[in-house]
Amino acid sequence: MSRRFLTAEDVRRAGGQEIIVDETTVVTPQAQEVASSMGVEIRTGSGAYTEPTPDRGPDADAAGPDPQFIPEPTDELMDTGVIVTCVGCNRPGVLGEVAGVIGNYNSSINDVSQKMVGDYFHLVLVVELGAGSDFAGLKQGLLELDKKSEYVIRVMHERVFRFMHRV
Amino acid sequence: MVELETLDIRTTTLGISLLDCADPDLESTCEKVYSKIVHHARHLSEVADSIENDYGVPIVNRRIAVTPVAWIAGPSGAEDLSPLALALDTAAKEVGVDFIGGFTAYVHKGFTRADHALLESVPHALASTDHVCSSISLGSTRAGVNMSAVARFSEIVLETARLTADTGALGCAKLVCFCNTVEDNPFVAGAHVGIGEAETVLNVGVSGPGVVRSALERLGPDADLQAVASVIKRTAFKVTRMGELVGREAARRLGTTFGIVDISLAPTPAIGDSVADILELMGVERIGAPGTTAALALLTDAVKKGGVMASSSVGGLSGAFIPVSEDQGMIDAVACGALSLAKLEAMTTVCSVGLDMVAVPGDTPADVLTGIIADEMAIGMVNQKTTAVRIIPVPGKGPGETVEWGGLLGTAIVQDPGRFGCETLFRRGGRIPAPIQSFRN
Numbered sequence: 352m353s354r355r356f357l358t359a360e361d362v363r364r365a366g367g368q369e370i371i372v373d374e375t376t377v378v379t380p381q382a383q384e385v386a387s388s389m390g391v392e393i394r395t396g397s398g399a400y401t402e403p404t405p406d407r408g409p410d411a412d413a414a415g416p417d418p419q420f421i422p423e424p425t426d427e428l429m430d431t432g433v434i435v436t437c438v439g440c441n442r443p444g445v446l447g448e449v450a451g452v453i454g455n456y457n458s459s460i461n462d463v464s465q466k467m468v469g470d471y472f473h474l475v476l477v478v479e480l481g482a483g484s485d486f487a488g489l490k491q492g493l494l495e496l497d498k499k500s501e502y503v504i505r506v507m508h509e510r511v512f513r514f515m516h517r518v
Numbered sequence: 519m520v521e522l523e524t525l526d527i528r529t530t531t532l533g534i535s536l537l538d539c540a541d542p543d544l545e546s547t548c549e550k551v552y553s554k555i556v557h558h559a560r561h562l563s564e565v566a567d568s569i570e571n572d573y574g575v576p577i578v579n580r581r582i583a584v585t586p587v588a589w590i591a592g593p594s595g596a597e598d599l600s601p602l603a604l605a606l607d608t609a610a611k612e613v614g615v616d617f618i619g620g621f622t623a624y625v626h627k628g629f630t631r632a633d634h635a636l637l638e639s640v641p642h643a644l645a646s647t648d649h650v651c652s653s654i655s656l657g658s659t660r661a662g663v664n665m666s667a668v669a670r671f672s673e674i675v676l677e678t679a680r681l682t683a684d685t686g687a688l689g690c691a692k693l694v695c696f697c698n699t700v701e702d703n704p705f706v707a708g709a710h711v712g713i714g715e716a717e718t719v720l721n722v723g724v725s726g727p728g729v730v731r732s733a734l735e736r737l738g739p740d741a742d743l744q745a746v747a748s749v750i751k752r753t754a755f756k757v758t759r760m761g762e763l764v765g766r767e768a769a770r771r772l773g774t775t776f777g778i779v780d781i782s783l784a785p786t787p788a789i790g791d792s793v794a795d796i797l798e799l800m801g802v803e804r805i806g807a808p809g810t811t812a813a814l815a816l817l818t819d820a821v822k823k824g825g826v827m828a829s830s831s832v833g834g835l836s837g838a839f840i841p842v843s844e845d846q847g848m849i850d851a852v853a854c855g856a857l858s859l860a861k862l863e864a865m866t867t868v869c870s871v872g873l874d875m876v877a878v879p880g881d882t883p884a885d886v887l888t889g890i891i892a893d894e895m896a897i898g899m900v901n902q903k904t905t906a907v908r909i910i911p912v913p914g915k916g917p918g919e920t921v922e923w924g925g926l927l928g929t930a931i932v933q934d935p936g937r938f939g940c941e942t943l944f945r946r947g948g949r950i951p952a953p954i955q956s957f958r959n
Contacts, residue, residue, distance in 0.1 A: 355538045356553060358546040377557050379549040405558045407774040408535075408717020414775055487571035508573045514763040515756040 357393065359385040367391055375403045432509030433458070433486060435493060437474040439502020445472065448496060449504070456489040457481035472502075477509070525757060526576040527764050528725040528784050530566050531704035533711040533777065534558050534718050536585040536620075544594040548605035551590070555582060555609035555618075558718055558774075563614045565771045569764055577764065578725070582610060583709035584620035592632040599636050603643030603650045610649040617692075619709030621652040624699070627661040627949070637667075640674050644689035645681035651707035657697035657895040659902045659952065665892060666947040671695050672887035676911055679880060683913040686921040690910040691875065695891060697898030697905045702778050702833045708906060719777035722765035723834065726757040727783045728791045730817075734799045746800060747820040754781060754824025762829045780834025781825030782870055783817075785845035787928035793817075793838050794847025805847055806857030814838060815868035835904060837870020843923065843930035844875055852931045859890075859933045867897050872905035877921055877930035880913035885944035886935050887911065892943070892950075900953050 353373050354361075359381040362370065370386070370393045372378065378393055378400055386393050393400045437449055446465070453460060453476070462477040480486060490506040497504040539550035559582050566577045587602050603621050610618040621643055623633040640652050654671055657663035675690055682689030694707040701712020704721035711719070733753045737745060761779035769776035785793045794805040800813045818837040825832050842848045842862070851857035859876065866872045872894050878887075891907045898905030910930070912921045917934035 356550045358541070358543075358549045360543055360546045377550075377553050379553040381549045402557065405773070406717070407558070407772075410716040410775040411718065411773060485571055486574055490574050506574065511573050511575060511760065511763060514759040 357382045362386045362389065362391060362393070365391065369394070371396060372400060375406055377403065432461070433478040433480060433489060434507045434509055434512050435474075435476040435478055436505045437472075437476075437502055439472065441467065441470055441472045442501075445502065446474065449474065449476065449493070452492045452496060453478055453489070456484040456492055458484055458489060525729045525760065526578050526725050527722060527761060529579040529581050529704050529706075529723040530562070530577055530764065530768050531581040531583050531619075531709055531721045531723065532559050532562050532718065532772070532774070533583045533702070533704075533715055533721060534585075535711055535715065536587070536590050540590040540593050542593045542595075544591070544596040544599075544601060547590060547594055548601050551584075551602060552605045552609045552612075555584065555606070556612050559609075559613040559615065561772060565768055568771065569767055573763070573767075575760060575764060579617070580615045581704065581706060581709060582613070582615050582618040582620075583704065583711050583721070584618065585711050585713075586622035586624060587620055588623035588630070588632045588636040589713075591635060592630065595631070597635045597638070598642075599632075599639040600643040600646060603639070603647050606650050607647035615649070617649050617651050617706040617709070619651040619653065619703075619706050620711065621650050622654065622710045624655040625667045626655045626658045626664050626697075628664065629667070637670060637674060640693065641677040641681050641689070644678050644692050651692045651709065652694075653699065653708040653710060654693075654695045655697075655699040656695045656891070657899050657950075659698055659899050659955075661949075662952040663697065663892060663895040663899055663950040665888075665943075665950060668695075668892050668895060669884070669888050669944050669947065672884045672891060672944075675887060675909060676882075676884055679911045679913055683880075686915075686923055687880070687910050687912045688923055688927075691908065691923060691927050694906050694908040695895075697895040698903060700833075700835055700904055702780075704778075704780050704834055705782065705784065705839075707908060708835075715777075716775050718774045720765060720769040720772060720774050721777040721780065721834065722761045722768070723780040723782060723784065724757050724761035725784045725786075725791070726753070727785045727793050727796060729753050729757055730783065730821075731790060731792070731795050731799060734796060739801070743816060747816055747823075750817060750820035751824035751827070754821045755828040757781070758825040758828035758832065762831065765831070776831065778831050778833025779825070779829050781821060781829075781832055781836045782834065783821055783838045785839065785841065785848075786926055787844055787846055787849075789846060792845045792847040793840055794845050794851060798847065804854065804856035805851045806861045810861065811864050811868055814840070814865050818869055835870045839871055839874060840865055840869050841874035841908075841928075842876050842933075843928040844926060845928075849929055849931065852933060859935060863890075863893060863897075866894060866905055867901060870904070872898070873907045873909060875908055875910070875927065875930065877910045877912050877915070877932045878935050879916050879932055880911045882911045882935055883939055883941075885939040885941040888944045889940040890935060892940075896950065899950070
């Protein structure tokens with residue numbers, strides 16, 4: 352039968368007969384319980400009942416890609432980019448430490464800019480997340496360096512950066 | 519911005535239409551409601567977690583809004599609708615959201631049988647559930663204010679306070695009334711899915727008082743007010759964009775439609791995450807002092823302008839919230855006598871909502887509550903804006919005493935509503951007619 356829901360009351364009304372529902376019908380947990388206690392089988396035309404994929408409605412069906420005015424990524428690299436900025440008092444090995452952590456998370460440095468102002472350095476890295484590594488992990492790893500308080504590290508997803516700072 | 523200035527997404531709210539759940543049998547309606555919510559929202563929390571991980575933006579709350587329950591309860595003819603509240607609560611627990619909004623009725627012009635049943639069920643429903651929020655529409659610019667409903671609502675607030683007395687009348691923190699209610703509001707307690715909404719829709723509420731405060735700190739005290747407005751607009755732009763990114767991504771991952779970004783500045787009791795701090799940085803000695811309403815008007819307007827520039831999907835309440843117990847600066851202002859109930863009411867003429875999380879003595883008479891609510895509804899009705907009242911009569915507490923709810927709901931100092939009431943007005947009933955829309959002076 353074509354219906355949105357099958358309830359316990361519907362199962363009782365069926366009087367012990369096998370119930371065939373649409374592929375899109377949601378059978379409530381109470382209906383399943385009553386059917387099971389009555390020994391009634393609930394199935395679809397093509398086989399055993401499984402919970403359907405949620406029907407999100409006609410608007411969701413018609414939804415296309417996001418509109419062009421949103422600064423969406425133009426290629427895959429930009430979608431996985433991470434901007435790392437790092438400022439602090441210079442000493443040998445800083446770049447190596449940061450690069451080491453990035454390497455440990457299987458990610459690569461696509462671009463780097465380093466500027467010295469007196470004894471201080473300012474480092475900007477564009478990082479590409481590697482396969483199997485996630486932003487949260489990389490960020491956590493880099494912030495461990497920040498805890499040493501020798502320099503300040505900020506880690507931001509490239510997509511967030513672009514959304515927030517481009518008109 | 520995220521680490522230092524407490525920028526976060528305050529809520530991702532999945533709206534679910536329950537119109538197809540109406541059934542002549544209340545038990546079957548409850549079954550359908552539970553099943554539909556769980557069916558659609560099962561992955562909401564997981565999706566929010568994955569976006570947090572992928573983009574490093576905290577998403578503080580995951581919530582559900584549903585069709586006003588009074589609209590689906592009609593066919594059953596039931597007089598006690600608390601089983602529906604229980605179904606909502608059980609579904610919310612099953613999918614791991616913190617609040618579910620939609621134990622709602624629209625009575626701004628009159629009552630259906632189901633509306634009446636819903637209102638009568640509110641106290642028990644809120645006392646017996648943990649996550650369910652209730653909102654009642656009592657007025658609109660087009661319909662006027664239903665004063666009979668306002669009077670009944672006041673009694674329901676007092677009854678809810680009495681039933682939840684052991685938790686400082688916490689039930690009343692989940693109960694709100696509106697004038698010009700908003701059908702795509704993602705924030706509780708007023709969240710619900712209006713009649714014009716899609717089958718399912720993902721709405722986002724951003725936060726960000728801390729970000730605005732930091733930007734104003736950098737600007738300093740000597741910049742003129744156009745400069746202040748510009749800084750707030752630029753900041754609101756960035757915060758809104760973050761909301762749009764998260765909203766679109768969450769909708770895509772859930773396979774549903776992206777609805778709106780609500781760009782309200784929503785404070786929390788955390789230090790620095792305060793709308794009061796912003797107003798004080800703008801130049802008001804203490805929130806509640808003369809000048810507060812002017813500063814809040816500038817803030818609300820600038821937030822809207824920045825947000826609307828950033829996104830074509832701005833909706834909900836969008837502006838600045840002033841929930842007294844949830845904003846440390848406002849709590850301090852009440853404690854030192856700077857912020858009175860009367861000044862709060864004045865501020866609500868220019869903020870985005872209304873009297874929010876205001877504690878009053880538990881023995882406040884119903885007619886005094888009616889007066890407070892009616893005044894707020896009238897402000898919304900005449901000014902064509904949304905106003906709301908979330909007022910908490912705390913049993914056993916008098917003016918100046920403190921009540922702690924903890925978490926986002928914070929701490930409140932009980933405020934004095936004065937000793938004069940409006941009993942005759944309360945007893946008259948009827949409706950304040952809709953206001954004229956010309957001669958606006």
